[in-house]
Amino acid sequence: MGIPIEFFFDFSSPYSYLASEVIEPLAARYGREVDYKPVLLGAAFKVAGTRPLTEVPLKGEYSKRDMERSARFAGVPFVLPEAFPIGAVAASRALIWLADSDVRRARAFVHAAFREYFVAGRNIADNSVLAGVLRQVGADADQVLAAVQRPELKERLKAAVDAALARGVFGAPFLFVDGEPFWGHDRLVQVERWLASGPF
Amino acid sequence: MGIPIEFFFDFSSPYSYLASEVIEPLAARYGREVDYKPVLLGAAFKVAGTRPLTEVPLKGEYSKRDMERSARFAGVPFVLPEAFPIGAVAASRALIWLADSDVRRARAFVHAAFREYFVAGRNIADNSVLAGVLRQVGADADQVLAAVQRPELKERLKAAVDAALARGVFGAPFLFVDGEPFWGHDRLVQVERWLASGPF
Numbered sequence: 081m082g083i084p085i086e087f088f089f090d091f092s093s094p095y096s097y098l099a100s101e102v103i104e105p106l107a108a109r110y111g112r113e114v115d116y117k118p119v120l121l122g123a124a125f126k127v128a129g130t131r132p133l134t135e136v137p138l139k140g141e142y143s144k145r146d147m148e149r150s151a152r153f154a155g156v157p158f159v160l161p162e163a164f165p166i167g168a169v170a171a172s173r174a175l176i177w178l179a180d181s182d183v184r185r186a187r188a189f190v191h192a193a194f195r196e197y198f199v200a201g202r203n204i205a206d207n208s209v210l211a212g213v214l215r216q217v218g219a220d221a222d223q224v225l226a227a228v229q230r231p232e233l234k235e236r237l238k239a240a241v242d243a244a245l246a247r248g249v250f251g252a253p254f255l256f257v258d259g260e261p262f263w264g265h266d267r268l269v270q271v272e273r274w275l276a277s278g279p280f
Numbered sequence: 281m282g283i284p285i286e287f288f289f290d291f292s293s294p295y296s297y298l299a300s301e302v303i304e305p306l307a308a309r310y311g312r313e314v315d316y317k318p319v320l321l322g323a324a325f326k327v328a329g330t331r332p333l334t335e336v337p338l339k340g341e342y343s344k345r346d347m348e349r350s351a352r353f354a355g356v357p358f359v360l361p362e363a364f365p366i367g368a369v370a371a372s373r374a375l376i377w378l379a380d381s382d383v384r385r386a387r388a389f390v391h392a393a394f395r396e397y398f399v400a401g402r403n404i405a406d407n408s409v410l411a412g413v414l415r416q417v418g419a420d421a422d423q424v425l426a427a428v429q430r431p432e433l434k435e436r437l438k439a440a441v442d443a444a445l446a447r448g449v450f451g452a453p454f455l456f457v458d459g460e461p462f463w464g465h466d467r468l469v470q471v472e473r474w475l476a477s478g479p480f
Contacts, residue, residue, distance in 0.1 A: 138450035250338035
């Protein structure tokens, strides 16, 4: 296996969800795995002085149309949830906790949480919804929900976000392939060329 | 021929240049022509509350890398000019003036101006550089440069920009295909699907 692809994302990011639905088969075709790393776009927006896409005048209206069309283009089911955007702090901490003991379950959780939010349209920032997602992947929901309230896990997510910002992650999805940065689900075509034939 | 593709762009936009190098052959494959329409991103940024890409913290550094890599990906020569961004008012007015009498020359001017700026790296906001571009396409440079200072042409560009903003154009390139909006050179893959098989 080559170096894993680092996939920085926010559970509240529609384009991260779209990319998450295709990145693993894409990576596998070139002998790579995917390392999912949560970021919090709110923190990135503060540093970059930007805002959630849907709140920008003109751009906001277009973006909603583009998200839906891009999902149809990719053949991926998608709804823009009523609660949008959300703070994905608890889900992000849960991911870190799960990854400690079982990377495969952590990966399944990424997909289950994204689909709960962007297909079923349910607010994964709500603890009872998040508990349902955790149970779907066979995790002990009570144990995980207790853990995400502990200072240690709060600190670890904060440190992970700071580390991402320090590496220049200002949006999501944000991928590093062999250290090369690619921002946006629309850069997956360039990611594929990189994987196929190296730096260009 | 089907309805022409409306191609809104700013002469100062690298991604507009990249798209301009491929949009005509793409359109022609599906029996379409391209209607080049100048906008001024400065005006759009004011409405949307955004900024030139390269001036946004974190995003700026990435963007420069992405422009160069995207150009290599597309096989299009590219340099980021020393004078960047520029106010493309004179070039935009010149385009409107040229299109009145000769659409083919206007189209040639778009490419010549873009290449002067993004391949040779010369500042097309400079009148002597712009005059050279006009001569390249067989236009009377003195006549055009005099015309772009007249109130009538100033008003027409202003009206064109206002009309673009009213249609939701907040960035560049911004295309309308059969009225459907597509923002960004990276949406050309979706434009192609639309041209090939209609709405999706």
